Amino acid sequence: MIRPKSYATFRLLAVLITIILIATHQYLPAKILPLYPDPERLSWIYSPHAHDTEQADWIDRSINHFRCNYAPGDAYSCGWSLNLGPDRTTGIDLSAYDGLNIFIHYKGNAPRIRLSLRDFDPSFSDIEKYDTTSKVMSTAIRTSDLNQPVYVQLSEFSVAEWWITEFDIARQYSAPSMNNAIAIGLDFNVHSDNEIRIERIEAVGQWIKKETLYFCIILFWMILIVIEVLWRFYLINIKTKTDAQRINNLVSEYKKLETEKQQFEALSTTDVLTGVMNRAGVQQFLQRLFESNFSRNQMGVMLFDIDYFKKINDSLGHDAGDVVLSEIARIINEQVRQTDIFGRWGGEEFILICSQISEDRLITLAEKLRETIERHSFAIDDQLIKVTVSIGATTVKATETFEAVFKRTDKALYNAKNSGRNQVRFFSP
Structure with missing residues (x-):
């Protein structure tokens, strides 16, 4: 895996190389192709009449x-x-060059000298008539600029209008082209007397054109950026998978802890003997209920107390008392709804909180529970005994606290026990 420091170093090096290339490109040695003097290239002078020494002569x-x-x-100039090539149809490719360095010694009275290039293209040039059908391109040089090196850009050359017209050249072939330059020459287009000595002609260009260099630099950086994006995407993908695995592990651990937490909460809020909610569990529910905005209208509370429970423990033993507590808890728990909260409040007391219940239904339910317990026979060792409960009940006002509700319920239970036990007493809020 590529380290961040290594990549940063590579990127900094790439920036430095880019700056150096841009800054030093113009100082790179030019690409030069000597055209003259060259012993393999043939030159000649021409005039309207072959070997006419009166118009042109060495x-x-x-x-x-x-x-x-x-x-x-004179009808024509000389x-x-x-x-430029081994024959009149095979030349050299000058398209990779920018211009020509020309050094000509001149004496005469012509204001300008015409410099021309011929390009042979089989698309429109006739191999039998290469002198006329090859593309003629030219530019003019002031004679005052001669007798010293002159630089002529190839972009200065234009195609001769007479050539386009005379040979009816299609538009796509009428632009300058130098892919197969077969000849270079010079002549005069005004009447004049001239003496010329050609010292040097060479094609000049750049080994790497500025446009090509910039294109390569842009391409390099685009490739580098794409690679970096793909690499970062790869790293992000790896990190995402690692994080996802870590999250899955954390979720798994969290679920495990949550399960254990629920188990511990169940143990801490469940009465071990009876299996119903213990006092701590009931108080947690009551705290959430009475401290929230949950509507407490149509809610009732019952408080149960087993009659003469101490006598059961004293006469039959604590095991018998445990059986009675468990059976009563089971009987009540089976008779109430799942939305009701039932639990052991402490000792022989149980508490029941009923939601969505009217006074009449609360009293009816309390009587039903009392009668069910009264009719039930409790098996203690080899004997059956009867047990009764006293019940205090009340409904809840929307604005009162649980302490006020419990105090009223406890008073109702106290009244039921003092009135003979095995009965229900209801106190309205």
């Missing part, structure tokens, strides 16, 4: 020194031409 052919007299009355 002064010293070994150094391409000649004269060209374009006099009034000039000089250099073959």
Whole structure:
């Protein structure tokens, strides 16, 4: 895996290389292709009449020194031409170059000299008539600029209008092209007397064009950015999977802890003997109920007390008392709804909180529970005994506290016990 420091170092190095390439590109050595002098390239002078020494003639052919007299009355100019390829249909590709360095020595009275290039393209050039059907492109150089190195951009060349018209060239072929330049030459388009010596002609370009360099730099950075995005996505994906696994482990641990918590809460809020809610459990429910905005209208409370429970313990033993407590808890728990809260309040007392119940239904339920317990026979060892309960009941007002409700319920239970036990007493709020 690539370390963040290693990648940061690589990216910084890439930035430095980019800056160096942009800053030093213009100082890189030029790409130069010598065109003349070159012993393998043939040159000649031409005039309207072959070998007419009166219009054009060599002064010293070994150094391409000649004269060209374009006099009034001459139908055509005279000039000089250099073959760029081994034959007149195979040339060189100048499209990778930017211009020409030309050093010409000149004496004469012509204001300008015409520099021309010919490009042979089989799409429109006739191999039998290459001198005329090859594309003619030219530009003009002031003679005052000669006798010193002159730089001519290839973009200065334009296709001769007469050539396009005479050979009816299609529009797509009428733009300058230098993919197969077969000849370069110069001549005069005004009447003049001229002496020319060609010292040097060379094609000049850049090893790496600025546009190509910038394109490569942009492409490099785009690839680098894509790689970085993909790499970061990969890291994020790995981290996401790791985090998801960690979260799953935490969720699993949380569920385990929650299950254990619920088990502990159940143990802490359940009466071990009877299996119903103990006092702590009932108080937790009452705290949430009376401290919330939950409507407490139509809610009733009952408090049960086993009659003469102490006598049962004293005469039959505490095991018998435990049986009675468990049986009574079972009987009441089976008769109430799942929405009701029933639990052991302490000793021989039980408490029942009923939701959505009117006074009449609360009293009816209390009498039903009392009668069910009264009719039940409790099996203690080999004997059956009867047990009764006294019940105090009340309903709840929406605004009162549980302490007030319990105090009223306890008074009702006290009244039931003092009135002979085995009965229900209801106190209205």
